[in-house]
Amino acid sequence: MLDRVLIVSFFCTALVLAAAPYEAQLDDRGVITFGGELDGMYAHVGTHGPGWSYASAGSGAAKTERVADRLEGVLPMPPNCAGDLLYTMALGASGPAAEIVCSEAFTERTTIEGAYLCFFLPAKALAGKRASLPHGKAVKAMPVGEESPGLSGPAAAFTVELDHNRSLVIACDTTDHVLVQNNRQYGNDTFEVRFLFWPKGQVFPGMALRRVFRVAVIPTTEIGAMIEAMNPPIEFDAEKPYALLRDQGQISVMDERGEMASINLAVHGLGWSYASQGEANAQASGSNRFRTIQGALAVPDSGGGLMEYVEQVSAQPGGALDLQYRLHFPEAAALNGYQLSVQGKLSTYSGASVDLLTADGEKTVRIGTALGEKFPFRGEVTRVHVGPDDPRGFEISVDEATYLLIQDNRGWGGDTMEFRFCFLRDESGGRVTAGETVNRRFGFRLNGPMQLILNESGTSSKTDTGDWVPFVMPWDQAPVDVSFLNHKPAGTFGFVTRRGDRFVFTDSGEEIRFWGTCFSAGANFPSHTESEKIAARLAKFGVNIVRTHHADAPWAERHFFPDSVDHTREFDPENLDRFDYLMHCLKREGIYVYLDQLVHRHFKTGDGVDAVDELPAAAKPYSNFDPKLIALQKEFSRALWTHVNPYTGLAYRDDPAIALMEYANENDMFTQKVTLEPYRTRLEARYRAWARGKGMTLPEGDIDFTVPTDPMMRFFIHVQHAYYQEMRTFLRDEVGVRVPLTGSNWSRNAALLTALDHEDFTDSHAYQNHPGKDGSFGNKAMVDGRRTIMDSLGFQRVAGKPFFVSEWDEPWPSEWRAELPLWMAAVAAFQGWNGLTVYTYRHTVKTPVDSISGAFETFNDPARFGLFANAALIYRRGDVQTGPDRVSVTIPEAQAASAATPTPWSAVAFHGLSDRFAFQTVVGKPSAASGKTVSFDSDELAGGDQRRSDTGEIRRNIPKGIVVVDTARSQAVQGRLADGGQLRTADLTATSASVFGAIVVSSLSDAPIRDSERLLLTAVGRAENASFAYNITRNKKQSAGSGPILVDLIEARIALRTERTDLVVIPVTAAGKRLAALSTQYVDGQLTFSIGRGSNTIFYMIESDQHR
Secondary structure: OOOOEEEEOOOOOOEEEEOOOEEEEEOOOOOEEEEEOOOOOEEEEEEEOHHHOEEEHHHOOOEEEEEOOEEEEEEEOOOOOOOEEEEEEEEEEEOOEEEEEEEEEEOOOEEEOEEEEEEEEEHHHHOOOEEEOOOOOOOEEOOOOOOOOOOEEEEEEEEEEOOOOEEEEEEEEEEEEEEEEEHHHHOOOEEEEEEEEEOOEEEOOOOEEEEEEEEEEEEHHHHHHHHHHHOOOOOOOOOOOEEEEOOOOOEEEEEOOEEEEEEEEEEEEHHHOEEEHHHOEEEEEEOOOEEEEEEEEEOOOOOOOEEEEEEEEEEEHHHEEEEEEEEEOOOOEEEEEEEEEEEEEHHHHOOOEEEEEEOOEEEEEEOOOOOOOOOOEEEEEEEEEEOOOOOOOEEEEEEEEEEEEEEEHHHHOOOEEEEEEEEEEEEEEEEEOOOOEEEEEEEEEEOOOOEEEOOOOOOEEOOOOOOOEEOOOOOOOOOOOOHHHOOOOOOOOOOEEEEOOEEEEOOOOOEOOEEEEEEEHHHHOOOHHHHHHHHHHHHHOOOOEEEEEOOOOOOOOOOOOOOOOOOOOOOOHHHHHHHHHHHHHHHHOOOEEEEOOEOOOOOOHHHOOOOOOOOOHHHOOHHHOOHHHHHHHHHHHHHHHHOEEOOOOEEHHHOOOEEEEEOEOOOOOOOOOOOOOOHHHHHHHHHHHHHHHOOOOOOOOOOOOOOOOHHHHHHHHHHHHHHHHHHHHHHHHHHOOOOOEEOOOOOOOHHHHHHOOOOOOEEEEEEOOOOOOOOEOOOOOHHHOOOOHHHHHHOOOEOOOOEEEEEEEOOOOOOOHHHHHHHHHHHHHHHOOOEEEEEEEEOOOOOOOOOOOOOOOOOOOOOOHHHHHHHHHHHHOOOOOOOOOOEEEEEOHHHHOOOOOOOOOOOHHHOOHHHOOOEEEEEOOOOHHHOOEEEOOOOOOOOOOEEEOOOOOEEEEOOOOEEEEEOOOEEEEEEOHHHHOEEEOOOEEEEEOOOOEEEEEEEOOOOOHHHOOEEEEEEEOOEEEEOOEEEOOOOEEEEOOEEEEEEOOOOEEEEEEOOOOOEEEEEEOOOOOEOOOOOOEEEOOEEEEEEOOOOOOOEEEEEEHHHO
8 A cells, every 4th residue: 555645644753655555754863754654764964165174954963943844943053164054944745745844044155065955865775775866976886884885966856676576766856966875884874875065175154045855665667657746858959049047057048050159257366367257156047937046256366255145047938037146245355357258159140249338328329240349349238139029139138237248259369259247257357355245246148049947957858868879898898900000019110209390200211100099097007917918909999109198196006105104205106116027018018108197186295395285286387487396396307217128127117018208297487376385485485586687677575476468478488398398308318218209298389389389299188078077068069160179189280390189079978979980090191190099998908898888988989990901091091191391380489488378279270170181380480491371360271161171181071070081091071971961982972861970981001992912991980888977068078877878879881992893791899709701782883781770889800712
């Protein structure tokens, strides 16, 4: 009998849920206890302070009072926190469920690890039962021992199966983080289900959240209906305009082409340093009709000043937004201003008129099609209407006259027109007083209909994978073998050295191109058996270089340094042995090594450095100039390079299999700010001494290194160059390192290029759809865009030097990541780049793995590593020719060394350039050998919708989202295959109804495709874990899902032009098993066949009978 009723007793202080199978009551502490079938289950509020100090209503420490139908409590915060946690609990009924209404608030500003409503379940009764977090992780069995349940993530409910096809369900009206914890490891025989109210960070007075929970034992088949009743699904069409409210409160207005406009709070610190709402510590609550965001945004360079805000967003009829803001400064702070910033993309609104309602009446300005007046309007307004005649135009209203600054951000390298509603603006520097508060109400609407998504994580979006098939790539096997590309062992022809803009071998003089991957963190330390299998697998996929990375990271499962000591000045013997054997195995398979040095090292007390507890990873950027930190780097490098690998018998400095080295990863003076004492003071002294030597006078008072000036940028170049020179001289002259060396390895600005002038090569990193701090990502296919990450990578390719790309990727879960491996290989070959390593292979060596376990884990991703063999052939073999005439993009030395130093994103000459021409960057005056030159601020070479490399081998159709690679030995079509119709290269014709993917065929001999007796055809579409889910806008992972990996098979009709009449097509599984040959026809010089369904693979060998 499952029916039950809630009976409220007026004769006691508790509410009792009576009748079988369970009951519940609320006691005078605010603890809800359950009886009957749920005997031993209880719930209460709790909070953790720093160091995981704890306070809960269950302790009895709270002062409580019953008010009407609820209990109100005042709970002292944990000992190392300030103030109290105010909470209310109410117990009621909703149909068959007990309904709990809980609210939490704070009395003082303090730092917490988290605040929650916690449900405690009897472990003995539920051990071994299957549990899940709907809209979150997949089903897991609750542990029998003390191990972790492995359930954590965004979710709207927790469920656990009981008997007789029934389940216990705890559902919430909001999707947020839920953690399931096994408390037996802490001596408590319970499983704790912790529903997060407030995350780690600062909380302050006035922050309050209210959540509703329902608890029921119901038939398992009714779980979905119960959760949906509390979280109604959002009807959403991504092809129509919509406004997306993000969790910190910023709003993006989107359509199928991308972002049209954005709304966010922002603060300018002194010197116009900047912080926007996306950087705030905030928490959101509510529904998709009304939502409250409470947060705090640091005032830049103010010594800890905060702007606290409460933002209430409500949906209005017709798809309009009502926005109410309360902004509060608890302490005085110096700043240039704070504002609500509304930015319209110039790609949408260029040329539009803007109607303004001012105190003097209507006024109209126009958004120029090119940069003109940087500030088209300044003055008070109550309404702004952008593009009144455009359905995508928008109107903003404000409840009282507010100073508006319209700013054309093209003047600062941007692509928006900004409508800045200023609550304070002081050009020379102003100040807010302690307690200053602003209340303002805005309205926002599009001219046309607009959908509203106020809870981006509240509803999941799942790809229909009903006809996808499992495809798990084993960690220790390869389906194909192109290891013939490698000479073995690595180092056979001497050390790698630099000759002009190429890498060559010292003994043979032969040029070498590197195609490979990175090993990150624990992946650098496999067992001996694992090392042998990993190295052999990599070689079969065409890899000839591995970059070691994060081997110094303390968070890795294994790393270089012993955990048991208080310093980082010695190696862990076991881990070093594992590293040595891995290097030996790679060398044996013909795989070279790019040896990273300083990446993520966390210095310890015993290292003897200042402010050790406050130093960030790798002590960035202080490790560029502090003598003690540089000495520790030298000590580490000497120890590693002079260490004799017992398996090769060589010190690393004497092993020609070690190919390249960088001093420090993503570490520079220009983009990472110096603020920490005593380092800042020491740098200031050095700055003043340098300035005196240059005859310059610096302003009095403390130097703010977060606000660069022209002299400061020149000084940073001096400091950066001095660090590189010191490391270079030490490694060359004292340690005896012979391989090419470089400094920092990312494309940031031309000032960094100037500092790298004397290094052997340059290096860069770039990603398509890189996830942000909150896990969100663009999820935009690069084939649809006019700019590519190859454009920005090439910014770092300096004339006269080899160029390496040590990190590139389109991370999971971007749907479109199959677009990048072949395209990157083709463009790199066309550009004449000298090496690439995808980021990354793995961060661990744990096996087996049947799912994609992280954004950057490529080793078992069909959409990335599945294309690696063909990509290796395209790049390493030179199937794509290097462009014959290299364009030089010129940047004047003075411009490069200024505060307005060009970046890959602001320098428009690079935008679209990689599609058409090989290019390089020249800082200063180009030489006579520089060929065609173009200024960094000219877009004359960008190209249109149809683009073609000047060799004719790479073609793009941007409107249809198609990329074609067409060479004698490798030919590929990729992108939006169904939209492309019949796609052709010289020898390959493919017709496919698949949404997205890549189809490539490569000769496995020196012969061209039409004469080759052995070819590899790979066809890859989208790939996801089973049960994977995005949020509703598909720009954030909501559930990682579980194994197996599923692939959207490319179904296509293939016609291959060939002179051979004896070819057969053999599907090959992920493990390398050969299946039955496909049915083929050979007519008029073409071999035709169909791929996809039935074979259930992405790999096909096309070969003559003699190879079978």
